Structures are given as structure tokens and as C-alpha cells.
Amino acid sequence: MQIHSVRTYPSSEDLPREKQLAWRIAEVAVDPVAVDNEVTEMVGNRIIDNAAVAAASLRRRPVVSARAQARKHPYSPGAAVFGLDSGETFSPEWAAWANGVAVRELDFHDTFLAADYSHPGDNIPPVLAVAQHKGLDGAALVRGLATAYEIHVDLVKGICLHEHKIDHIAHLGPAAAAGIGTLLGLSTETIYQAVGQALHTTTTTRQSRKGEISSWKAYAPAFAGKLAIEAVDRVMRGEGAPSPIYEGEDGVIAWMLGGPKASYEVPLPAPGEAKRAILDTYTKEHSAEYQSQALIDIARRMGPKVGDLSKITDVEIHTSHHTHYVIGTGANDPQKMDPKASRETLDHSLMYIFAVALEDGSWHHEHSYAPDRANRPSTVELWHKIRTAEDPEWTRRYHAKDPNEKAFGARVVITLDDGSTITDEIAVADAHPAGARPFQREHYIAKFRTLAEGIIAKDEQDRFLDLACRVNELSVEQVRALNVIAPADLIGSVTAGEGLF
Numbered sequence: 001m002q003i004h005s006v007r008t009y010p011s012s013e014d015l016p017r018e019k020q021l022a023w024r025i026a027e028v029a030v031d032p033v034a035v036d037n038e039v040t041e042m043v044g045n046r047i048i049d050n051a052a053v054a055a056a057s058l059r060r061r062p063v064v065s066a067r068a069q070a071r072k073h074p075y076s077p078g079a080a081v082f083g084l085d086s087g088e089t090f091s092p093e094w095a096a097w098a099n100g101v102a103v104r105e106l107d108f109h110d111t112f113l114a115a116d117y118s119h120p121g122d123n124i125p126p127v128l129a130v131a132q133h134k135g136l137d138g139a140a141l142v143r144g145l146a147t148a149y150e151i152h153v154d155l156v157k158g159i160c161l162h163e164h165k166i167d168h169i170a171h172l173g174p175a176a177a178a179g180i181g182t183l184l185g186l187s188t189e190t191i192y193q194a195v196g197q198a199l200h201t202t203t204t205t206r207q208s209r210k211g212e213i214s215s216w217k218a219y220a221p222a223f224a225g226k227l228a229i230e231a232v233d234r235v236m237r238g239e240g241a242p243s244p245i246y247e248g249e250d251g252v253i254a255w256m257l258g259g260p261k262a263s264y265e266v267p268l269p270a271p272g273e274a275k276r277a278i279l280d281t282y283t284k285e286h287s288a289e290y291q292s293q294a295l296i297d298i299a300r301r302m303g304p305k306v307g308d309l310s311k312i313t314d315v316e317i318h319t320s321h322h323t324h325y326v327i328g329t330g331a332n333d334p335q336k337m338d339p340k341a342s343r344e345t346l347d348h349s350l351m352y353i354f355a356v357a358l359e360d361g362s363w364h365h366e367h368s369y370a371p372d373r374a375n376r377p378s379t380v381e382l383w384h385k386i387r388t389a390e391d392p393e394w395t396r397r398y399h400a401k402d403p404n405e406k407a408f409g410a411r412v413v414i415t416l417d418d419g420s421t422i423t424d425e426i427a428v429a430d431a432h433p434a435g436a437r438p439f440q441r442e443h444y445i446a447k448f449r450t451l452a453e454g455i456i457a458k459d460e461q462d463r464f465l466d467l468a469c470r471v472n473e474l475s476v477e478q479v480r481a482l483n484v485i486a487p488a489d490l491i492g493s494v495t496a497g498e499g500l501f
Contacts, residue, residue, distance in 0.1 A: 001267040008254040026191035029178040052448035054102035062215040068496035070098035079129035080483035092133040093229040099125035100222025110283040111290040115160040123148035126225035138474030148179025153277035158266030169224040173202030176228035196241030197231035213344035285431035287365035291323040293429035294409040299357035318391040319410035320398035328388030355383040
């Protein structure tokens with residue numbers, strides 16, 4: 001990897017394009033390096049993973065609304081929308097919008113955490129939609145997604161957004177634009193302009209993940225993917241972008257991130273170096289914010305040791321700065337302790353999640369968030385006994401470069417009414433690559449089968465899995481069929497409210 005140093009430059013100090021981060025990103029995107037077999041297999045896994053969580057979301061209101069919007073924009077050749085017949089196609093930016101919301105709604109797909117946090121699987125809907133629309137084969141799709149994952153992960157490694165209250169989709173927009181550029185075989189100049197436009201239009205505040213969290217949490221990544229497609233379209237027509245977008249005197253670093261004196265170190269592949277960043281990412285076994293994954297696993301382990309949970313007087317979770325301040329009591333969000341809070345808020349409340357996992361010994365993407373579950377008196381009582389605390393050692397491990405040191409877990413101390421304590425700790429979730437049960441192809445398929453049950457017919461599940469498991473070999477028509485189709489009566493059983501279209 002090559003480290004690219006990024007800082008602000010005054011307008012009087014000319015910064016050549018070739019030294020700008022957006023240009024370096026574009027250079028990575030145009031590098032024709034072959035995709036490793038491991039990467040190709042993982043791309044297939046993540047296509048399966050996205051389809052699984054999308055299938056489970058097809059009847060949820062945000063997804064129904066996004067799908068209704070997309071259906072107002074039919075287009076041929078166009079792209080497919082999850083749940084609908086692949087012969088019904090839509091303008092690719094609207095297909096990416098609908099599919100992006102479906103993928104993100106349950107907060108249940110892949111993740112990468114470093115200087116910032118991210119869900120790189122959010123790149124799949126826009127890149128796939130453009131591949132379907134432009135008639136590209138599976139090998140091109142894999143190359144595009146390998147680039148999108150690479151750029152997304154590298155930006156997350158080098159630039160912290162949440163410290164400055166910027167939403168993480170600001171890394172997604174440039175990554176998706178770069179991935180689409182690779183997919184289409186665009187020039188360095190074109191991708192450079194698209195990356196700049198995508199960053200400029202997707203830099204938003206992280207209030208979408210603070211306080212009373214609404215359905216916009218699911219829409220925000222879809223918004224970034226949609227805007228990335230639109231940015232590529234504009235620059236292909238000869239339009240430009242603000243430049244230098246990261247380093248300019250009035251650019252992103254100077255006014256939205258660390259300020260004029262800040263410097264960031266972004267790792268990017270050297271020329272000819274394989275794009276392998278997707279292998280650094282990890283998916284979720286449980287439908288909840290990633291940093292709660294390991295805590296669900298340890299709660300399942302500790303519950304039987306406690307026995308009678310009514311004897312608990314206090315639960316303290318010693319964890320990283322990020323976990324404490326984003327989903328823990330350090331966030332100082334009273335909504336995280338409110339039984340009437342939205343699902344989106346509850347899946348960002350470690351206190352709620354740990355309480356339910358302790359009581360149930362399991363986690364379910366629907367039942368664990370049901371209003372009657374959140375309002376159960378024993379749960380509310382236990383929930384309000386739980387607090388988090390930042391531990392410098394867990395913060396260090398969260399940011400560790402050594403994969404053997406990197407951790408997203410915690411040490412949990414449960415105090416009982418007789419004064420005794422039960423203590424346990426966990427470094428990573430069981431499903432993490434370094435965990436007790438790392439996810440492999442069979443686990444992705446099992447997750448898909450579970451979430452698609454009762455929604456997608458068995459023969460349709462089989463058809464989709466056959467395609468996804470050999471994505472690199474797919475023809476143009478097979479890429480266009482890389483979509484999960486639900487029965488028409490299921491799709492017709494839910495309707496969206498009236499909008500403008």
C-alpha cells in the first residue's frame with residue numbers, strides 16, 4: 001500500500017491534480033489489476049448477504065416507500081428492483097435508491113470499523129444497478145465492486161468523519177463513484193470529477209444517527225449511491241466538480257473535518273497491487289449496530305451464569321470510546337433508554353440490546369424490536385441498570401493496526417444483590433473472521449434462507465443463489481437477473497403513502 005498524505009492547501013499554493021486524493025482514488029479505479037479469487041468469492045458472499053436482508057425488509061414501510069418512488073421511473077434497459085420481476089426495469093439511480101433502502105433498513109449487512117465506521121455493502125446497489133442498465137457481465141461487476149470496497153475501506157482507515165459530526169456516507173459517495181468508474185472503464189479524469197462531485201453532494205451531518213433516529217438512517221446510504229450514479233452521468237457528459245475537493249481552502253478538510261492545519265494519511269493500493277480490502281470487512285450475525293454484535297454474543301454466554309436476572313443490581317460495560325459514545329450511555333441520548341423509541345434508535349442502544357440478549361439468549365431481527373418486547377417490565381428494569389464506560393485499552397484495540405490486536409468488544413461486570421460479581425469479556429463477535437464461528441459461504445447461504453423464508457419462494461431462492469455463487473461467470477442477461485423476486489401478491493399487500501410522483 002502507498003500512504004497518501006492529505007491536508008489543506010491555500011488557493012495561492014497550487015496543488016496539481018496528480019497529487020490530489022480524488023485523483024489518486026481515480027488512479028486506483030482505472031488500474032486493470034486482476035481480482036483475486038478470494039475477493040471474487042467474497043463479492044458473491046456479500047451479494048447474497050445484501051439480498052438476504054433486503055428480502056426480509058420488502059414489506060417494511062421505508063422500503064415500500066422507496067420502491068414506490070422507483071416504480072414511478074420506469075426505464076429500458078434500466079435496472080431491477082428487489083422484490084419485483086426482473087423484466088420490470090427502472091432508471092438505474094432510482095433502482096439503486098430502492099435497493100439501497102432495502103439493504104440498509106434492518107442494519108444487518110457488512111461493516112468495517114477503523115478511524116471511521118462504514119457499511120461497504122452499501123456500494124453494491126448502485127454498482128449493480130449501473131451494471132444491469134449498461135449491459136455488463138459478472139466479471140465487470142466484480143471488478144467494479146472490488147474497487148468500491150477498496151476505496152471505501154481505505155477512506156475509513158484514513159479519515160475520521162464522526163469526530164466532526166459528519167455522516168459516514170461521505171466516504172460511500174466517492175467509493176461508489178470510483179466503483180462505477182471501474183465498472184464502465186472510464187478515464188482517470190472522468191472518475192476524478194465524479195469522485196469530487198459525489199463527495200461534495202454527500203457530505204451531511206450525522207444527526208441522522210443521533211437522538212430520535214428515524215427511517216432516514218436507512219435512506220442515507222441509498223441517497224449517496226443515487227447521487228454517485230448521477231455524478232458519473234454528469235461528468236460523462238463533460239461536467240466538472242469542485243476542486244480540489246478534499247484539500248481546497250474552502251474544501252472538506254478545511255471546513256468540515258480537522259481544519260486548515262489537519263493532516264490525514266490514507267492508504268491506497270500501489271499500481272499493480274490487488275484490491276483486497278473487501279477481505280478486511282465483516283458481516284453481521286445479528287440485526288443490530290455492529291459494535292453490539294460481540295455484546296449480544298457475550299450476553300448469551302453470561303445469561304445462564306447469572307440465572308435469576310432479577311438479582312442483578314448493576315451492569316457495567318467497559319468498552320471503546322466509539323462504542324461508549326455512539327451506542328452507549330456516553331451518547332447522553334435519553335431516547336436510548338426509552339421503551340417507546342423507534343426501532344432505529346433501539347438498534348443503536350447497547351443498553352437495550354444487552355438487556356434483551358441477556359433475557360432471551362438470542363436475537364431476532366423483528367421480535368427483538370417489537371413494541372411489546374421493548375415495553376416488557378422486566379426488560380425495562382434490567383435495561384436501566386446497564387451503563388457503559390470508556391476503557392483506554394479497548395479504545396486502543398479498536399484502532400489497532402495489527403489484526404490480532406484489533407477488537408470491537410468489551411469487558412462486562414454484572415453485580416448481583418448479594419454483592420458478588422460475574423465478569424466476562426469478548427474481543428470480537430463470534431461471526432467475525434477472528435471470532436469463534438467465522439462466517440463462510442455456507443453461513444451466508446443459511447442467513448439468506450432464514451431471512452427469505454416465507455417471503456421468497458424456494459425455487460426463486462435457489463435460482464438467485466446459483467447466480468450469486470458464480471457471479472464472476474455471469475453473462476449480461478444473468479447479471480440483469482441477479483435479483484430476488486417476491487410473489488406479486490406479497491408485494492401488492494403493502495402500499496406506500498401518496499407523494500409527489
